[in-house]
Amino acid sequence: MPVQYGGVLGEHSEVRNSVGVFDVSHLGRFEVSGPGSTELLRSQLCNDITHVEPGHAQYTMALNEHGGVEDDIIIWRLGDERYWVMPNGTNFDNIVTRFSSTGSSTVEFSDVRVETVMLAVQGPTAPRIFEAVIGLMPGRFRVVTTRFKGFDVVVAGTGYTGERGGEICIPIEGAEGLWNSIVGAGAMPCGLGARDTLRLEMGYPLWGRDLDPETTPLEAGLGWVVAWDHDFVGRRALDSQRDALGKELIAFATEGRTIPRNGYVVTAGESTGTVTSGNFSPTLQHGIGLAYLSPPPPADAEVSITIRGSGVPATRVTLPFLKR
Numbered sequence: 044m045p046v047q048y049g050g051v052l053g054e055h056s057e058v059r060n061s062v063g064v065f066d067v068s069h070l071g072r073f074e075v076s077g078p079g080s081t082e083l084l085r086s087q088l089c090n091d092i093t094h095v096e097p098g099h100a101q102y103t104m105a106l107n108e109h110g111g112v113e114d115d116i117i118i119w120r121l122g123d124e125r126y127w128v129m130p131n132g133t134n135f136d137n138i139v140t141r142f143s144s145t146g147s148s149t150v151e152f153s154d155v156r157v158e159t160v161m162l163a164v165q166g167p168t169a170p171r172i173f174e175a176v177i178g179l180m181p182g183r184f185r186v187v188t189t190r191f192k193g194f195d196v197v198v199a200g201t202g203y204t205g206e207r208g209g210e211i212c213i214p215i216e217g218a219e220g221l222w223n224s225i226v227g228a229g230a231m232p233c234g235l236g237a238r239d240t241l242r243l244e245m246g247y248p249l250w251g252r253d254l255d256p257e258t259t260p261l262e263a264g265l266g267w268v269v270a271w272d273h274d275f276v277g278r279r280a281l282d283s284q285r286d287a288l289g290k291e292l293i294a295f296a297t298e299g300r301t302i303p304r305n306g307y308v309v310t311a312g313e314s315t316g317t318v319t320s321g322n323f324s325p326t327l328q329h330g331i332g333l334a335y336l337s338p339p340p341p342a343d344a345e346v347s348i349t350i351r352g353s354g355v356p357a358t359r360v361t362l363p364f365l366k367r
Contacts, residue, residue, distance in 0.1 A: 044065070044066055044067065044068075044069055044234060044235050044238075045234040045235065046234050046235045046236045047233075047234040047235075047236045047237070048231075048232040048233065048234055049231075049232075051234070051236035051237050051240065051325075052325050053231075054231060054232075054233040054234065054236070054237035055233075055236075055237040055240050055241060055325045055326070056325060056326075057166065057231040057233070058165050058166045058204055058206055058231075058233060058237060058241055059166070059167075059206065059241070059325075059326055060166070060167065061166050061167065061168050061229070061231070062164060062165065062166030062167070062168045062169045062171075062172055062208070062229065062230045062231070063164075063165055063166055063230055063231045063232070063233035063237070064162055064163065064164050064165075064172075064222070064225045064226065064230040064231070064232055064233065065162065065163040065165070065232075065233050065234070065238055066160070066161075066162055066222070066232075067161050067162065067163050067210070068156075068159070068160045068161045068162075069132040070129060070130075070131065070132050070156075070161060071128075071129060071130040071131060071132050071134065071135030071138065071139075071156060072127055072128070072129045072155045072156045072159070072161065072212070073127070073128055073135075073139055073152060073153060073154050073155055073156065074125070074126065074127055074128075074151075074152070074153040074155050075125075075126045075127075075128055075142065075146075075150060075151070075152060076122075076124060076125040076126070076150070076151050076153070077124060077149045077150045077151045078124060078147075078149040078150070079124075079146065079147040079149045079150045080124045080125065080126060080146075080150050081093065081123070081124060083142065083145065083146045083147070083150055084118065084126060084128075085273050085275065086145070086274065086275055086276070087105060087141065087142060087145065087275065087276060088103040088104065088105055088116065088118075088275060089103060089104050089105075089106055089260065089268060089269045089270065089275050089277065089278075089281075090102065090103035090104070090268050090269065090270050091270035091272060091273050092118055092120060092126070094270060095120055095184075096120070097120050097121060097122050097123060097125075098120065098121075098185060098186050098187065099120055099184055099185060099186060100117055100118060100119050100120070100184045100185070100186055100199050100200070100201050101117070101118045101120070101184070102115070102116075102117055102268060103115070103116050103117075103118060103268060104116060104254075104260055104265075104268055105130070105138060105141065105276070106259070106260070106275070106276055106277030106280075106281075107256055107276065107277060108276065108277060108279075108280065109256075109259075109277065109280050110259040110260075110261075110277040110280030110281045110284060111255065111256040111257050111258055111259060111277070112250070112254040112255060112256065112258055112259065112260060112263070113134065113137070113138075113141075113256055114130045114131055114134040114137075114138055114250060115131070115248065115250055115254055115268075116128060116129060116130050116131075116138070117129040117199075117201055119186045119197065119199050119201075120186065121186060121188075121197070127155060127197070127212075128142070131250045131251075133250075133251065134250070135156065139152065139154070155212070158214060158215060159212045159213060159214055159215060159218075160212070160213055160214075160215055160218035160221075160222075161210060161211070161212050162210065162211045162213075162218075162221065162222060162225065163202055163203070163204075163208065163209070163210045163211075164208045164209060164210075164211065164225060164230055165202050165203075165204040165206045165207070165208035165233075165241075166204075166206050166207065166208060166230075167206060167207055168229070169206065169207050169208030169209070169230075170207060170208075171228075171229075172225055172228050172229065172230050173198075173208075173209065175228045176191070176221070176224045176225055176228055177189055177191050177196065177198065177211070179198070180200075180209070181198050181199055181200040181209050182200050183200045184199070184200055184201060185199065185200045186198070186199045186200075187199075191213060191217060191220075191221055191224075192217060192220055192221075193217070194213055194214050194216070194217035194221075195213075195214070196211055196212060196213045196217075196221075197211075197212045198210070198211050198212075203238060203241070203242045203247060204238070204241040204242060204245070205241065205242075205244065205245035205247070205363065205365065205367060206241075206367075239322070240322055240323075240324070240325055243320050243321075243322055243324070243331060243333075243364070244324050244326055244327070244331065244363065244364050244365040245362075245363045245364070245365060246294055246333070246362030246363040246364060248263060248265070248320075248333070249320060252305065252319045252320050253292065253319045253320050253333055258290075258335070259277075259280070259281060259284060260281075261281060261284055261285065261288060262284075262288055262289070262290050262291060262292060262335070263292050264291070264292050264362075269281060288339050289337060289338070290316065290335045290336060290337035290338070290339065291335065291336055291337075291338075291339035291340070292319075292333055292334070292335050293309075293311065293333070293334055293335075293336055293340065293346070293359055294331070294332070294333055294359070294360050294361070294362050294364065295309070295331070295332055295333075295334065295346050295348070295357040295358060295359050295360060296327075296329055296330065296331050296332075296357060296358050296360050296364065297329060297330035297331075297332075297348065297355055297356075297357045297358075298329055298330075298356075299329060299330075300323060300328075300329070300330070301329075301330045301350060301355055302321065302322060302323045302330050303318050303321035303322075303330050303331075303332035303348045303350065303355075303357070304318065304321055304350075305317075305318050305319060305320065305321055306318060307321065307348050307349055307350060308348070308349040309334040309336060309346065309347070309348055309349075309357075310336075310346070310347050310349075310354075311336055311340035311341075311344040311345065311346045311347070311359070312340050312341060312344035312345070313338070313340075314336040314337060314338055314339065314340035314344065315336065315337065316334050316335045316336040316337060317334060317335070318332045318333070318334045318348070319332075319333050319334060319335060320332060320333045321333070321334075324364060324365070326365055327364060327365065330357075331360075331364045332348070332357075342359070344359075346358065346359050
């Protein structure tokens with residue numbers, strides 16, 4: 044996935060105002076199927092896949108015994124005992140190994156990534172592209188199967204930009220034709236740079252920056268991802284942390300074109316930490332960022348970012364930065 048095709052700012056603007064297409068084939072995806080698949084996912088992931096019916100998607104996480112986030116994952120539930128599991132590309136091998144080493148002999152695993160291309164079509168006018176190219180637009184977090192020029196495709200109403208749209212998986216042999224049809228219908232090719240600024244405006248975490256094995260979903264403000272009605276790896280650690288967080292993720296904004304870069308020191312009262320994700324917001328036209336502070340600061344504590352040796356005041360905000 045290139046950083047940019049024609050320019051990050053132009054691609055960002057196109058997704059916010061019209062429609063863009065991202066080649067996200069680097070993302071992991073493997074199929075889990077057969078008797079016992081559902082219980083395997085329930086035991087390994089902190090959300091509960093039984094809360095969604097076949098034909099739906101779910102956001103979830105794989106935790107370690109300490110409650111830390113080994114990966115955040117999207118699940119596409121294709122049937123009662125058939126799923127596509129979508130970890131981050133960098134964690135693909137580890138997650139496949141983890142699942143396959145704990146599954147029963149009746150659970151089957153298939154690497155879908157080696158035989159498919161995955162495209163994300165995102166933006167306010169994305170439904171028009173979907174209708175024109177594949178004849179349907181999936182609802183939010185819905186999963187459907189259809190055909191494109193003789194190829195089976197799986198389509199989901201998921202994405203990483205906060206805009207309307209979805210993601211399409213197609214066999215490699217049909218991918219060039221699908222890409223050309225999407226671009227020909229008016230979608231602008233977009234790269235990794237715009238993807239990062241778009242997701243940050245929505246406050247979506249990035250694994251490796253805002254999520255990692257030393258950070259729990261509760262510390263990340265993502266307690267809604269945890270379904271407490273079942274047992275899963277890391278459950279005991281989260282139980283002990285529910286009323287006593289060691290750190291907390293805060294969101295903040297700076298004025299003007301001041302950019303709070305990753306790693307910059309952040310203070311709020313007696314609490315300190317560093318920026319995990321920070322950038323200039325092309326839509327809001329000012330700096331935005333995420334940072335973990337320890338201990339969790341009071342809500343009214345004044346926030347300051349150390350930039351080039353000077354303390355720059357920041358305003359604590361409630362996510363998302365961009366209100367849709």
